[in-house]
Every structure is written in structure tokens, then in C-alpha cells.
Amino acid sequence: MGSPRAALAELLAGNRRFVSGQPIHGHDVTAAAAASGDQQPYAVLLGCIDSRVPLEAIFDQTFGSICVIRTGGHVLDRAVLGSIEYVVGELGVPLVMVLGHERCGAVASAVDALRAGRSPGGALAHLVDQIAPAVREVGVDDPRVRPMAVRRHVLRTVAALRADDRLAVPVAAGRLTVVGALYDLATGEVALLET
Ligand SMILES: [Zn+2]
Numbered sequence: 001m002g003s004p005r006a007a008l009a010e011l012l013a014g015n016r017r018f019v020s021g022q023p024i025h026g027h028d029v030t031a032a033a034a035a036s037g038d039q040q041p042y043a044v045l046l047g048c049i050d051s052r053v054p055l056e057a058i059f060d061q062t063f064g065s066i067c068v069i070r071t072g073g074h075v076l077d078r079a080v081l082g083s084i085e086y087v088v089g090e091l092g093v094p095l096v097m098v099l100g101h102e103r104c105g106a107v108a109s110a111v112d113a114l115r116a117g118r119s120p121g122g123a124l125a126h127l128v129d130q131i132a133p134a135v136r137e138v139g140v141d142d143p144r145v146r147p148m149a150v151r152r153h154v155l156r157t158v159a160a161l162r163a164d165d166r167l168a169v170p171v172a173a174g175r176l177t178v179v180g181a182l183y184d185l186a187t188g189e190v191a192l193l194e195t
Pocket of ligand 1: 048049050072073101103104105106107125
């Protein structure tokens with residue numbers, strides 16, 4: 001599982017097992033014990049906090065196989081970036097996936113805030129501020145702004161990760177791939193985005 005290509009193939013194979021209703025990884029204590037030594041994950045996933053998108057389940061992954069980071073609207077901040085830099089730099093993980101999803105509440109909040117011209121305030125304003133550029137790129141009055149902004153925001157997040165000082169080097173060397181994808185709430189399918 002050392003190459004980015006093999007890592008991506010395994011993730012997508014896991015999603016196909018999940019979609020077909022035939023996952024092979026039960027989350028019981030036996031699996032936890034088997035993975036209780038040193039960890040050697042092969043991917044790090046950045047997804048949304050949405051309760052309908054549990055990442056280990058939708059990729060049929062067991063303990064020890066993937067590192068998962070979830071924030072509202074998969075927004076980056078320094079803690080998230082530092083976590084990804086750690087997994088890539090210290091554990092040698094070859095794949096980062098940013099996974100967005102339809103009907104994302106964080107993206108909807110950003111659209112609503114821009115339309116109203118009013119920040120939600122508090123720390124939630126940080127999420128809105130980080131998603132707002134994707135909403136503006138699509139156009140806040142576009143009737144399909146929400147689904148299109150989700151896609152734009154995934155692509156922007158992928159671009160930001162590829163440009164990160166610590167990640168750009170392994171990306172350039174072919175040791176790391178950063179991909180974006182969308183999760184379909186109705187079917188459970190994950191579709192890669194062209195970047
Ligand atoms: Zn969401």
C-alpha cells in the first residue's frame with residue numbers, strides 16, 4: 001500500500017464494498033486488538049462533521065487503516081494542517097482525500113450568510129469565511145449555488161493542501177497524492193473530482 005495509486009484503489013474498493021452492502025470489516029474488539037501495535041495507516045481523510053457521513057464506515061475501513069479528520073464543511077485551520085503534515089511527514093501516508101457531500105449544512109450557512117450580508121459571529125464565522133470564496137466563485141444568487149459551492153470548496157481545499165509548504169514537496173516527488181471527492185447521501189457512493 002506504499003504508492004498513492006494503491007492507496008486510492010483500496011479506498012475506492014472499500015467504498016464499493018460498503019455500497020454493495022458487503023463490508024468485510026466489522027468494528028469489534030478483536031479488530032481493535034489486532035491493530036493495537038504501531039499504526040501504519042495508508043490514507044488521511046478530511047471530511048465534514050455531518051452525522052450522515054461516517055468515514056470509516058463508508059470506506060469499509062478497519063482500525064489502523066485510515067486517519068480521519070472532520071470539521072464543519074471540512075474547513076482547514078492550523079490544527080487540521082498540522083495533523084495532516086504529521087500523518088504525511090511522520091507516518092509516510094501517501095494519500096490525502098478531501099471528501100465533501102451534498103446538502104452540507106456548513107456550505108448552506110455560508111450561502112445564507114453571504115445572501116443576508118451578515119456574519120453568524122462566534123467561531124462559526126471562521127467556517128463561513130473559509131467557505132465563502134467557493135460560494136462567491138459560483139455566484140451567491142445562482143439557483144444551484146449550494147451543490148456547486150460544495151464542489152468548488154472541495155477543489156479549493158485540495159489546492160490549499162497541495163500548496164502547503166510541508167505537503168508540496170512529497171506531492172512534487174510523487175510520494176503523495178491529494179484528491180477531492182464527493183459523497184452521495186442517497187447511494188453511499190464516492191465519486192472522485194477531476195482536479
Ligand atoms: Zn457538511
